[in-house]
Amino acid sequence: MPLNAPVRGFDQSEFETRTLNAQKRMAEQNLDGLLLLSEPEVRYFSGFQTLFWQSPTRPWFLFVPASGKPIAIIPEIGAALMRQSWLEDIRTWSAPAPEDDGISLLTDLLAPLAAKGARLGVMKGHETLLRMPLGDWERLVANLPGLEMPDATALVQGLRMVKSPAEIEKLAHICAIGSSTFARIPEIISEGMPLEEVFRGFRREALLNGADDVPYLVGSAGLGGYEDVIAPPSRRPLQKGDILMLDTGATWDGYFCDFDRNYAIGTPDDESRRAYDVLFRATEAGLAAAKPGQTCRGLFQAMQSVIAEMDDQGGDIGRLGHGLGMQLTEQPSHAAFDNTVLQENMVLTLEPSLGYGEKRIMVHEENIVIRADGAELLSTRAAPEMPII
Amino acid sequence: MPLNAPVRGFDQSEFETRTLNAQKRMAEQNLDGLLLLSEPEVRYFSGFQTLFWQSPTRPWFLFVPASGKPIAIIPEIGAALMRQSWLEDIRTWSAPAPEDDGISLLTDLLAPLAAKGARLGVMKGHETLLRMPLGDWERLVANLPGLEMPDATALVQGLRMVKSPAEIEKLAHICAIGSSTFARIPEIISEGMPLEEVFRGFRREALLNGADDVPYLVGSAGLGGYEDVIAPPSRRPLQKGDILMLDTGATWDGYFCDFDRNYAIGTPDDESRRAYDVLFRATEAGLAAAKPGQTCRGLFQAMQSVIAEMDDQGGDIGRLGHGLGMQLTEQPSHAAFDNTVLQENMVLTLEPSLGYGEKRIMVHEENIVIRADGAELLSTRAAPEMPII
Numbered sequence: 001m002p003l004n005a006p007v008r009g010f011d012q013s014e015f016e017t018r019t020l021n022a023q024k025r026m027a028e029q030n031l032d033g034l035l036l037l038s039e040p041e042v043r044y045f046s047g048f049q050t051l052f053w054q055s056p057t058r059p060w061f062l063f064v065p066a067s068g069k070p071i072a073i074i075p076e077i078g079a080a081l082m083r084q085s086w087l088e089d090i091r092t093w094s095a096p097a098p099e100d101d102g103i104s105l106l107t108d109l110l111a112p113l114a115a116k117g118a119r120l121g122v123m124k125g126h127e128t129l130l131r132m133p134l135g136d137w138e139r140l141v142a143n144l145p146g147l148e149m150p151d152a153t154a155l156v157q158g159l160r161m162v163k164s165p166a167e168i169e170k171l172a173h174i175c176a177i178g179s180s181t182f183a184r185i186p187e188i189i190s191e192g193m194p195l196e197e198v199f200r201g202f203r204r205e206a207l208l209n210g211a212d213d214v215p216y217l218v219g220s221a222g223l224g225g226y227e228d229v230i231a232p233p234s235r236r237p238l239q240k241g242d243i244l245m246l247d248t249g250a251t252w253d254g255y256f257c258d259f260d261r262n263y264a265i266g267t268p269d270d271e272s273r274r275a276y277d278v279l280f281r282a283t284e285a286g287l288a289a290a291k292p293g294q295t296c297r298g299l300f301q302a303m304q305s306v307i308a309e310m311d312d313q314g315g316d317i318g319r320l321g322h323g324l325g326m327q328l329t330e331q332p333s334h335a336a337f338d339n340t341v342l343q344e345n346m347v348l349t350l351e352p353s354l355g356y357g358e359k360r361i362m363v364h365e366e367n368i369v370i371r372a373d374g375a376e377l378l379s380t381r382a383a384p385e386m387p388i389i
Numbered sequence: 390m391p392l393n394a395p396v397r398g399f400d401q402s403e404f405e406t407r408t409l410n411a412q413k414r415m416a417e418q419n420l421d422g423l424l425l426l427s428e429p430e431v432r433y434f435s436g437f438q439t440l441f442w443q444s445p446t447r448p449w450f451l452f453v454p455a456s457g458k459p460i461a462i463i464p465e466i467g468a469a470l471m472r473q474s475w476l477e478d479i480r481t482w483s484a485p486a487p488e489d490d491g492i493s494l495l496t497d498l499l500a501p502l503a504a505k506g507a508r509l510g511v512m513k514g515h516e517t518l519l520r521m522p523l524g525d526w527e528r529l530v531a532n533l534p535g536l537e538m539p540d541a542t543a544l545v546q547g548l549r550m551v552k553s554p555a556e557i558e559k560l561a562h563i564c565a566i567g568s569s570t571f572a573r574i575p576e577i578i579s580e581g582m583p584l585e586e587v588f589r590g591f592r593r594e595a596l597l598n599g600a601d602d603v604p605y606l607v608g609s610a611g612l613g614g615y616e617d618v619i620a621p622p623s624r625r626p627l628q629k630g631d632i633l634m635l636d637t638g639a640t641w642d643g644y645f646c647d648f649d650r651n652y653a654i655g656t657p658d659d660e661s662r663r664a665y666d667v668l669f670r671a672t673e674a675g676l677a678a679a680k681p682g683q684t685c686r687g688l689f690q691a692m693q694s695v696i697a698e699m700d701d702q703g704g705d706i707g708r709l710g711h712g713l714g715m716q717l718t719e720q721p722s723h724a725a726f727d728n729t730v731l732q733e734n735m736v737l738t739l740e741p742s743l744g745y746g747e748k749r750i751m752v753h754e755e756n757i758v759i760r761a762d763g764a765e766l767l768s769t770r771a772a773p774e775m776p777i778i
Contacts, residue, residue, distance in 0.1 A: 055718040078619065125522055127522070128522050129519060231469075318466065328444050
């Protein structure tokens with residue numbers, strides 16, 4: 001049965017606070033504006049939420065000025081929805097228009113800034129992409145000589161990393177939906193079921209439990225362990241001796257959970273059982289270490305020191321967890337390279353993994369929120385021993 | 390019940406043919422290689438299929454040389470899956486690595502081309518994006534003085550527009566799943582059901598009918614018509630007098646259907662009924678016009694001349710349909726600006742829309758494949774009169 005859901009959307013004060021916080025940081029960095037192009041950033045400051053971003057046809061632009069409300073420059077098809085937001089200045093064009101897909105509207109908006117040699121923050125750092133045609137970007141830059149465009153990735157990611165109470169409520173809700181879905185897995189799946197039917201069953205169950213969608217579902221099953229953690233499902237039926245892993249990113253009101261669970265079909269082999277135990281204890285070490293003031297690097301090391309009992313190679317994943325929110329994976333990264341200091345109200349995954357046996361890999365994952373006194377689980381903690389189906 | 394599904398994946402010959410066709414066009418345009426960064430392009434030439442692209446953390450690169458197999462430069466987490474493809478040269482790094490996320494591997498690969506002043510095609514045109522950090526792109530370009538980087542958008546989109554028999558088989562299958570799902574709608578939904586439950590019911594039914602996923606589902610309901618066609622669902626219950634529209638992009642084996650259906654809750658108002666009739670006939674005009682040799686512009690005009698009976702403004706959508714395949718929307722566009730000539734085996738949507746009444750909009754959509762003698766429907770044709778629930 002669906003869990004009781006929070007209210008959809010946010011109060012206007014949420015967007016005012018986000019914008020003021022951005023503008024404070026912009027002032028500190030001498031930025032006269034921010035130009036944002038990607039779905040999560042446009043949504044973060046406007047509340048504009050639509051799956052229509054899946055169509056690559058049209059670019060979308062949001063300008064955050066040094067003071068005042070953001071300005072949207074968007075295709076006309078989005079105007080009715082954007083008018084429901086707190087924004088007032090919404091400029092549209094009839095898109096697609098290959099000859100001028102918003103570029104002249106953007107140029108008009110930014111030309112006064114360019115004329116005075118202003119600084120416009122744009123996101124061009126790690127974990128970003130340019131969500132418009134590169135050719136149009138080059139034309140826009142050429143239209144605006146004099147405009148400095150420093151990287152604002154850290155500014156925006158720094159804001160988004162720390163969640164508001166309303167965001168945490170949504171994240172807790174989708175994590176609870178994920179947990180109740182995984183709890184039903186032993187009743188849904190059985191030996192002989194093709195993996196693609198396992199996936200369909202999981203998605204249907206998540207919807208029944210109140211998820212809006214399950215955009216991300218990957219997993220594997222293999223005798224004595226699995227080899228891959230990002231593949232789509234095959235038609236291979238589950239067999240006795242398989243270790244099965246399902247990893248889901250389900251959504252509610254535009255926020256993700258992201259965690260996985262392992263199951264044994266029949267009795268698990270000793271090596272897989274041992275890998276499970278090591279990863280369970282690595283997660284415990286992560287839960288104990290995840291406090292305000294700790295670094296992501298420290299959190300990584302706390303988990304890695306347990307994983308090293310079985311695998312000191314570091315694995316294929318490249319990190320042992322990450323931020324979570326409007327995207328399946330957000331900043332920061334629990335990795336040796338990331339010295340981000342954990343703060344209260346960050347929502348994170350703990351995702352220890354290890355390689356073992358003949359090319360086998362195992363992953364574990366939990367979702368947490370950082371509270372003043374340490375980690376609070378948003379996902380229902382995995383069983384200490386591998387569940388047997 | 391699920392429909393009988395085709396075989397998943399493609400024979401190796403499919404990828405060989407795609408690569409040879411690309412290399413033939415590259416030779417005609419004096420291109421020494423293609424650098425591809427986006428999910429559909431990487432998948433098109435390699436077969437690499439994973440939902441993991443939803444994580445923005447890591448960039449992925451595929452190089453298509455002037456002859457021989459493509460070369461993958463990808464994060465280590467994708468190596469096991471990419472090794473199942475037909476590619477042989479797979480270069481990986483432990484990502485994420487903010488200091489060097491594949492850039493030195495790419496530079497090593499491309500430096501010999503740069504040294505001889507070669508031409509590397511990259512996609513920077515309409516309907517593309519740069520799926521890597523802009524800062525890293527700028528560093529890569531600076532690493533490779535002498536390398537010319539012309540736009541290869543038309544080359545790649547031109548190849549992808551015309552589908553192979555195996556692709557059409559997948560598209561026909563997911564369109565059949567979409568049709569059987571819509572056919573069940575009158576049994577699933579009823580007056581008083583909140584729109585978000587209508588969406589959940591549709592998704593669950595599509596999965597039951599054999600869809601792998603329903604990544605895209607938008608829609609609206611409103612008394613005497615709806616105002617928006619891209620919004621997420623509200624909790625508002627369906628009411629007598631509502632016109633309901635559901636527009637879905639469901640997937641099977643990585644290929645999309647994309648069509649919508651309208652329903653009246655109780656008796657529809659006269660204006661909505663008339664709008665439905667006009668759009669039904671506009672689609673008929675599109676079906677009649679969609680033959681090899683026709684242009685997208687001609688197809689647009691054929692539909693627009695019917696729509697003009699009720700709305701001569703052109704609407705908010707910007708076009709009256711588009712290509713369909715690995716993405717919800719692909720090139721070409723049925724619009725006055727697009728002179729693409731229709732060819733056999735193109736898979737397209739016909740998507741006439743109109744504005745009417747007080748800010749109301751209505752959309753209709755069908756999916757077709759162009760055959761030698763004209764349009765073949767992949768979706769089951771909508772009813773000529775609005776279905777009443």
